Amino acid sequence: MGLFKRLYDWIDLRIGAREIVKKELTGYLLPKNINEWYSLGSVLLVIFTLQVLTGMLLMVYYVPDSEKAFKSVTFIMNDLPYGWLIRLCHAVGSNMMVAVLLMHMLSTLMMKSYKSPRELNWVTGFILFTLVQGISLTGYLLPWSQLSFWATTVATNSAAAIPVAGPYLVEFLRGGKLVGPPTLGRFFAMHVAVIPVVIAATIGAHLFLLKRTGISTPPFGAQEETGHPWPAESYRYEEHPGGIPFFPNYALQDLTSISVYFAVFLAVVFYAPNLLFTPDAFVPANPFQTPAHIKPEWYFLANYQTLKIFPSELLGLSVQGAAMTFLALLPFIDRTPERNPLKRPLFLVFFLGGFLLWIGLTIWGHYS
């Protein structure tokens, strides 16, 4: 212990480490009524880190060539020591990321943390949501299985419904008229280089905004009234005097949530690895044979079913576009200061209705 203290003192003399610890850790006070949902952000950070690490490891052996991609993934799964573990962590992790992201978004919506002065936090969060969908879509193609190939064909085809520029946009996305080797090249570049960097930068912005504005107070069990409008006079950091220190108290909650996440995540990796794989995921891509019952991943099923419902693909896309735009601009549309959802029945109806609609469409999409 003496050595650690000496090292800490040495660093403290040079960068004022004790002051940083006091400001960012032990002296960083959170609202007394903070709940577990607030720890989902750190769970997402851990998931993203794991995705980057496992992704880098996969890149050592994966070959982004249409002739070799499927074989390289099979090699990783069957021949390489613990290759199956790395690959499954990456595949399962990507699904978990979307699931936890949706939970994070739903809890933010429910507790109205998107309201003033946190509009930018919501917007950066929404951008992250879109980027995660993009990285999932591009990553899906890389194993070059029948499932990868045809799910990408279906997904990129939907852009054709956009008037005028649609067909060209599809060709541009694919790098050709049909999904093929050029598609693999550009999707690989997007998946391993472009999108991760943009996600990292956007996370930086998201965290900066969070720290600069201050943590919101949950509207449940709050000491004071929850309906006060934010006085938009000048910038003010939202303090929580007498609150809970982030370290070690809420850091422990973060650690607990991360542990719970790992329990669920590793249970799937070790005990249900084929949960998210269909038989088509084990057959190399055949550009001349579309298998029956090709479906997108679970998080795109609602979009898929919506497109099936509307007679015109353009209408289906427009409805989804409108819904996403509404969600993205929510802090600018919903301006009432009241944050307690039990005092906002209209919001609650929309929230629950929207959530159930999404669940319903997803289940319908699975069985249709």
Place this chain on the structure above:
Amino acid sequence: MENDGRRKFLGVCLAGATVAAAGAAAYPVFRYLAPRADALGSKKLEFASSELPEGEAKFFEYAGSSAVLVKTSAGAVIALSAVCTHLGCIVQWEKDKQDFLCPCHAGRYSPEGVVLSGPPPRPLAKIPCSVANGKITVG
């Protein structure tokens, strides 16, 4: 403090569990990245005797490294590692001089792999080979 002993004990347990978890995570990554013991090492290779005319050399891969078969003017077939013992460059066969020349620092070896001149410290490693029924078997 009364509970200090208990606290220290729990701290040690937590540290131990963390180290174990880190090890459990690091071991698969190490095995995943470590170069694999090549199965080629134990495999024998066969060549037709006609593939190797007298006074000529044939380069091939053996046990994950470069190797060379040479048939001397006396008719003997020798298998050697083609990796120069100086700094690891691959030697070339000089048909006119009937020796091996390393292009990096001009080390020279006889057809039997013995150092003739230059900086190489040791002869070229020998690889077991035999000739029977018009076939050369290496390994």
